[in-house]
Amino acid sequence: KLSNRLQRIADYITTGNRVADIGSDHALLPIYLLQSGRCPSAIAGELNEGPFQAARKGAADAGLQQRLEVRKGDGLSVLSGGEADSVTIAGMGGSLMSTILEAGDQAGKLQGVTELVLQPNVGEDEVRLWLLGKGWQLCDESILEEDGKIYEVLHARRSQDAAASNEAVYDGSFLPLSWSRSELKGLLVRMGPHLLRKPTPVLIEKWKLEIEKLERICKQLGGSDLPESAVKKSQFERDIKHIEE
Numbered sequence: 720k721l722s723n724r725l726q727r728i729a730d731y732i733t734t735g736n737r738v739a740d741i742g743s744d745h746a747l748l749p750i751y752l753l754q755s756g757r758c759p760s761a762i763a764g765e766l767n768e769g770p771f772q773a774a775r776k777g778a779a780d781a782g783l784q785q786r787l788e789v790r791k792g793d794g795l796s797v798l799s800g801g802e803a804d805s806v807t808i809a810g811m812g813g814s815l816m817s818t819i820l821e822a823g824d825q826a827g828k829l830q831g832v833t834e835l836v837l838q839p840n841v842g843e844d845e846v847r848l849w850l851l852g853k854g855w856q857l858c859d860e861s862i863l864e865e866d867g868k869i870y871e872v873l874h875a876r877r878s879q880d881a882a883a884s885n886e887a888v889y890d891g892s893f894l895p896l897s898w899s900r901s902e903l904k905g906l907l908v909r910m911g912p913h914l915l916r917k918p919t920p921v922l923i924e925k926w927k928l929e930i931e932k933l934e935r936i937c938k939q940l941g942g943s944d945l946p947e948s949a950v951k952k953s954q955f956e957r958d959i960k961h962i963e964e
């Protein structure tokens with residue numbers, strides 16, 4: 720049985736798509752997608768030897784070597800354009816994820832890919848910005864808590880009208896805040912436009928924890944005599960106020 724986190728990612732994959740899971744570790748996700756009949760074939764990419772071997776073993780133990788190809792390499796470099804319809808990247812920081820996506824895009828590795836399912840552990844805003852900048856339509860997002868950790872999953876599609884659709888998705892006028900349009904957009908990039916439209920207790924919990932973290936930092940900065948500490952403290956205080964609003 721998959722973890723709830725991986726299950727949520729799997730649920731977003733369009734049935735029948737060929738999938739490439741980048742940074743696959745034990746290849747649990749592609750193995751599930753093949754065994755459940757959701758995907759006909761899959762590629763698992765891994766940069767590091769240990770996880771690469773774990774993925775190979777997982778594929779062999781499941782008797783899936785014919786349909787699950789395990790490849791070693793950095794990010795999307797393991798793909799040839801047109802080999803996959805869906806790409807999943809999960810369990811790494813948003814910054815690394817955007818770097819992998821950008822390098823892959825530059826190298827034409829996302830050609831033919833119509834769907835991305837991304838689960839950044841932190842730095843979700845960087846991933847949303849990358850998707851926005853590259854014209855991917857953010858179709859849905861979800862947030863869940865498992866084993867004391869909070870995860871966000873982003874589902875994006877390539878579409879003709881991505882720009883218009885994102886315009887609507889990132890239109891923050893539904894929020895009861897008298898902020899400028901660009902401030903509202905910044906907020907949606909940070910907190911998730913779909914998540915903010917249907918806030919769940921987990922979303923509230925995530926941002927409460929963020930406020931607590933910022934308050935701890937403010938407290939530490941308050942004990943410092945350095946002038947730049949005072950500047951930073953007031954920036955963090957403003958940020959806390961924004962999140963609370």
Ligand code: SAM
Nearest residue numbers: 741742743744765766767770792793794809810
């Ligand atoms: N995707 C799995 C999941 O969500 O359960 C595994 C996540 S694991 C924490 C992150 C994996 O990404 C590690 O196995 C690591 O070796 C791999 N990784 C890190 N940087 C990578 C890169 N540039 N290209 C491919 N794999 C990478």
